[in-house]
Amino acid sequence: MLGLAADRLRADMNRLLAFLFHQGILDEQFLQLQQLQDESSPNFVSEVVNIYFHESEKLLRSLRSLLMDREFSDYNKMGIHLNQFMGSSSSIGANRIRNVCVAFRAASEQNNRAGCLRALELLEHEYCFLKNKLHELFQIQQQRVLAAGVRYPMQNI
Amino acid sequence: MAAQGIQGGRKSNKMTALVADDNMVNRAIHHRLLDNLGIESEAVGNGKEAVDIHCSGKNFDLILMDMDMPIMNGIEATRKLREMGIRSMIAGVSTRSVEHEIREFIEAGLDDYQEKPLTMSKLISIIHKIKG
Numbered sequence: 373m374l375g376l377a378a379d380r381l382r383a384d385m386n387r388l389l390a391f392l393f394h395q396g397i398l399d400e401q402f403l404q405l406q407q408l409q410d411e412s413s414p415n416f417v418s419e420v421v422n423i424y425f426h427e428s429e430k431l432l433r434s435l436r437s438l439l440m441d442r443e444f445s446d447y448n449k450m451g452i453h454l455n456q457f458m459g460s461s462s463s464i465g466a467n468r469i470r471n472v473c474v475a476f477r478a479a480s481e482q483n484n485r486a487g488c489l490r491a492l493e494l495l496e497h498e499y500c501f502l503k504n505k506l507h508e509l510f511q512i513q514q515q516r517v518l519a520a521g522v523r524y525p526m527q528n529i
Numbered sequence: 530m531a532a533q534g535i536q537g538g539r540k541s542n543k544m545t546a547l548v549a550d551d552n553m554v555n556r557a558i559h560h561r562l563l564d565n566l567g568i569e570s571e572a573v574g575n576g577k578e579a580v581d582i583h584c585s586g587k588n589f590d591l592i593l594m595d596m597d598m599p600i601m602n603g604i605e606a607t608r609k610l611r612e613m614g615i616r617s618m619i620a621g622v623s624t625r626s627v628e629h630e631i632r633e634f635i636e637a638g639l640d641d642y643q644e645k646p647l648t649m650s651k652l653i654s655i656i657h658k659i660k661g
Contacts, residue, residue: 401646408561408649416561424554455597459624460554463646 378519385512402465418510431457450480469498548572549579550595576606596623604637611638620655
């Protein structure tokens with residue numbers, strides 16, 4: 373029974389990853405992150421992704437605050453935030469978010485406020501979607517770890 | 530390109546690296562990449578801190594220098610370090626792909642340039658240049 377649960381969890385995880393790669397939400401850089409995780413740093417991917425979430429939410433708040441300001445004209449500052457967002461998204465393999473940032477930056481370089489607002493809404497949507505999916509992935513991985521611990525209790529002696 | 534770094538004054542034989550990047554995600558990843566290769570690393574958040582840490586007397590075998598940083602960017606920091614006589618391997622890393630921007634970065638004194646995101650294979654190619 374426990375073996376079947378572990379197999380099911382592994383299948384769920386693989387299905388979710390396949391979906392995320394197939395839809396272009398993640399790219400191979402995410403695999404690079406997974407390869408950096410080992411026994412000496414077993415939570416590396418979730419730790420880095422949590423840093424990404426924390427930093428991204430600050431950036432999204434800053435971008436929204438800039439665009440909601442009636443007097444807004446500092447597109448240079450917006451560009452700096454977007455470069456940050458693009459850089460960290462590329463680094464964790466958040467491909468679709470990175471692409472939205474590229475389009476957002478193009479609108480910003482044209483001082484196109486309406487275009488920037490549209491891009492921001494799309495960016496917020498993509499970010500929420502990615503965050504939910506990655507939380508789901510980490511939950512499955514956590515359940516796999518717990519299932520492995522229950523299945524092989526003798527290993528802890 | 531500039532000559533190799535100085536290794537004197539350290540008890541350990543481990544290679545050392547400085548990560549200069551204002552992005553926390555990148556600092557975490559670059560630290561892990563270096564750690565996996567057995568390289569001790571420190572991190573700073575902008576070019577001025579990269580210069581200041583050398584002014585304090587520290588030096589490193591390798592500096593991974595981001596281009597876009599607040600206060601002092603990677604181009605200015607690289608130029609400043611070379612003016613100070615720092616001969617460590619400096620590898621520029623950036624998401625920029627515009628040729629003249631990359632050329633300006635290289636001409637500031639880089640030994641190598643890699644487009645982000647930095648991967649293990651890119652880092653190994655940088656390390657080989659130090660040992661080569």
